Amino acid sequence: MSLPRPARSVTTANEISPRTGVAFPLRRGHVLKVIDPFGVQVSDLLAYNAHDVREAISNGRTFDYEETIALTAGSRLWSNRSNPMLTIAEDTVGRHDFLLTPCSEATFRHFYPEHPVHRGCFGNLAEALAPYGIEPDMIPCAFNLFMNVPVAPDGTLQVAPPISKPGDYIRLRAEMDLVIGLTACSAYASNGGSFKPIHYAIETDSPA
Amino acid sequence: MSLPRPARSVTTANEISPRTGVAFPLRRGHVLKVIDPFGVQVSDLLAYNAHDVREAISNGRTFDYEETIALTAGSRLWSNRSNPMLTIAEDTVGRHDFLLTPCSEATFRHFYPEHPVHRGCFGNLAEALAPYGIEPDMIPCAFNLFMNVPVAPDGTLQVAPPISKPGDYIRLRAEMDLVIGLTACSAYASNGGSFKPIHYAIETDSPA
Numbered sequence: 001m002s003l004p005r006p007a008r009s010v011t012t013a014n015e016i017s018p019r020t021g022v023a024f025p026l027r028r029g030h031v032l033k034v035i036d037p038f039g040v041q042v043s044d045l046l047a048y049n050a051h052d053v054r055e056a057i058s059n060g061r062t063f064d065y066e067e068t069i070a071l072t073a074g075s076r077l078w079s080n081r082s083n084p085m086l087t088i089a090e091d092t093v094g095r096h097d098f099l100l101t102p103c104s105e106a107t108f109r110h111f112y113p114e115h116p117v118h119r120g121c122f123g124n125l126a127e128a129l130a131p132y133g134i135e136p137d138m139i140p141c142a143f144n145l146f147m148n149v150p151v152a153p154d155g156t157l158q159v160a161p162p163i164s165k166p167g168d169y170i171r172l173r174a175e176m177d178l179v180i181g182l183t184a185c186s187a188y189a190s191n192g193g194s195f196k197p198i199h200y201a202i203e204t205d206s207p208a
Numbered sequence: 209m210s211l212p213r214p215a216r217s218v219t220t221a222n223e224i225s226p227r228t229g230v231a232f233p234l235r236r237g238h239v240l241k242v243i244d245p246f247g248v249q250v251s252d253l254l255a256y257n258a259h260d261v262r263e264a265i266s267n268g269r270t271f272d273y274e275e276t277i278a279l280t281a282g283s284r285l286w287s288n289r290s291n292p293m294l295t296i297a298e299d300t301v302g303r304h305d306f307l308l309t310p311c312s313e314a315t316f317r318h319f320y321p322e323h324p325v326h327r328g329c330f331g332n333l334a335e336a337l338a339p340y341g342i343e344p345d346m347i348p349c350a351f352n353l354f355m356n357v358p359v360a361p362d363g364t365l366q367v368a369p370p371i372s373k374p375g376d377y378i379r380l381r382a383e384m385d386l387v388i389g390l391t392a393c394s395a396y397a398s399n400g401g402s403f404k405p406i407h408y409a410i411e412t413d414s415p416a
Contacts, residue, residue, distance in 0.1 A: 060267065060309035060349035063365060065318060069307065070363025080345060082314035099277065101268035106290035110273060137288060140348065141268035151359055155278025157271060 013199035016043070021124030021183035023132060024202075025050055026174045031089060031203040034182065036146050039166040041196040044102045044121040044142035046129070046181035047077065047085045053134050053179060055079045057086075059098040059141040069151070071096060076175070077143055085178060090171040093164045097147035099157065102139065103187035112188055121183040132179045142181075145170055147190050161192035171203070221407035224251070229332030229391035231340060232410075233258055234382045239297060239411040242390065244354050247374040249404040252310045252329040252350035254337070254389035255285065255293045261342050261387060263287045265294075267306040267349040277359070279304060284383070285351055293386060298379040301372045305355035307365065310347065311395035320396055329391040340387045350389075353378055355398050369400035379411070 013035055016022055021044075026032055034043055049055035061078040063069055071077070072094045077086040101107075104122035108115065126136040146162040184198040185191055221243055224230055229252075234240055242251055257263035269286040271277055279285070280302045285294040309315075312330035316323065334344040354370040392406040393399055 054343075054345040056345075058309060058349070060307060063307045064309055064315060067366075068362075068364045069359060080309075080347075082312065082318075099268060099271045101266060101272055101288075104290065107272060110290075135262075137262040137264075139288075141266075151277060151363075153361070154276075155359075156276045158275075 013201040016182060016184040016198040016200065018184050018195040018197055019118065019124070019186040021121060021128045021181060023125070023128035023179060023181045026178045026180045026202060028174050028177050031171050031173050032180060033169055033171045033201045033203060034145055035167065035169040035199040035201075036162070036164040037166060037199050038196045039164050039168065040162050040192050040194065041164070041198060042147040042162060042185035042190040043145040043198040044125065044181070044183045044185060045145055046125060046139065046142050048132070048134060048179045049079065050177040050179050053132055053138065055081050055083070056138065056140050057143060062098060069098060071098060071143070077172070084175040086172040087175060088170060089173045092168045093146055093162070093170065095146070095148050095163050096170070097144040097149040098141060099149055100141065100144060100147070102142050102183070103185065103190070107187070115188065118186050120186045124183050124186070125181040129179070129181050134179070144190070159189040221409040224390060224392040224406040224408065226392050226403035226405055227326065227332070227394040229329060229336045229389060231333070231336035231387060231389045234386045234388045234410060236382050236385050239379050239381050240388060241377055241379045241409045241411060242353055243375065243377040243407040243409075244370070244372040245374060245407050246404045247372050247376065248370050248400050248402065249372070249406060250355040250370060250393035250398040251353040251406040252333065252389075252391045252393060253353055254333060254347065254350050256340070256342060256387045257287065258385040258387050261340060261346065263289045263291070264346065264348050265351060270306060277306060279306060279351070285380070288348075292383040294380040294382060296378060297381045300376045301354055301370070301378065303354070303356050303371050304378070305352040305357040306349060307357055308349065308352060308355070310350050310391070311393065311398070315395070323396065326394050328394045332391050332394070333389045337387070337389050342387070352398070367397040370398075
């Protein structure tokens with residue numbers, strides 16, 4: 001597949017190859033910028049307290065304190081111990097998901113029986129986070145960047161293609177020392193059937 | 209406070225006193241009936257695999273597989289390992305919440321600064337589940353029975369009084385051997401400002 005060049009320079013960013021994931025430390029005060037270089041791609045984000053990885057990002061605590069499921073610039077992402085972990089400093093998309101769990105072997109069997117099974121974002125995150133002492137059962141719901149999951153008035157969910165355009169990004173400021181897990185999503189529905197990379201950069205001195 | 213008698217017999221049920229919680233085993237095939245004896249009260253439900261408590265109820269996996277946030281009769285509640293844990297066999301209310309985490313000391317300080325701090329459903333669950341080797345950090349989002357959390361079209365959440373009437377109930381069939389945590393909710397908003405007991409019974413031979 002020949003992909004167009006991204007619409008804006010991301011030459012200083014790291015690349016997460018299609019259907020893979022990474023983990024890395026992010027220090028308090030530093031900013032993680034996650035870029036969708038070609039558009040219409042999803043990136044699952046996990047965060048753990050670097051000094052005690054039993055403290056992890058929590059969709060329920062976040063929904064509680066932010067009083068919304070629609071998280072964007074100004075929103076904070078909270079831990080299971082009720083501490084702010086990340087603040088969304090900038091967001092050119094405005095549409096993310098925090099309801100669904102990372103795609104996995106089991107979700108591939110369930111939703112894509114006609115396709116080969118893939119370990120998915122869950123397997124990619126589990127491998128990337130293992131060196132930090134994080135076991136698979138310690139993986140909660142991810143904050144799914146750029147993922148587009150409309151909730152109908154009757155409560156039903158739909159996984160629709162992201163509205164992100166090439167070069168769109170989100171910037172998140174760390175409120176504590178963190179271990180971050182980050183993927184280029186492996187599932188068919190979440191990115192409109194195409195697998196693309198994700199780019200990210202860590203800004204160590206930028207005003208958030 | 210003088211409370212009316214429940215509208216229907218619950219004499220065979222166990223009582224959870226106001227602002228407390230319990231934990232107990234529930235065997236595969238048995239049915240847990242949770243009753244709101246006086247109406248307009250919430251009960252936080254947790255479930256763990258009795259043979260490996262690292263497998264726990266997951267709102268994200270449930271939303272994934274059920275494709276809705278509105279869970280009622282016929283819905284299954286799934287674990288973080290993508291296994292069905294409970295099936296809702298009967299539900300006279302039809303309105304529950306799986307978005308929010310159990311109230312805790314931190315949520316009391318945040319939402320009710322004018323009231324005394326209470327350890328909340330979280331503290332009650334942590335104490336009740338400790339004998340089963342379940343630590344506080346292993347408490348995920350609970351399935352909040354009878355809790356009424358409308359989601360507006362813009363994504364904002366509201367905690368409204370439950371629509372449950374005296375004697376309303378939900379029945380859940382265990383799909384594996386479980387450890388259950390269950391509360392009579394301690395928070396002001398979730399039950400319209402009144403603290404009431406919750407009743408429950410385990411049906412060991414009933415057709416679900």
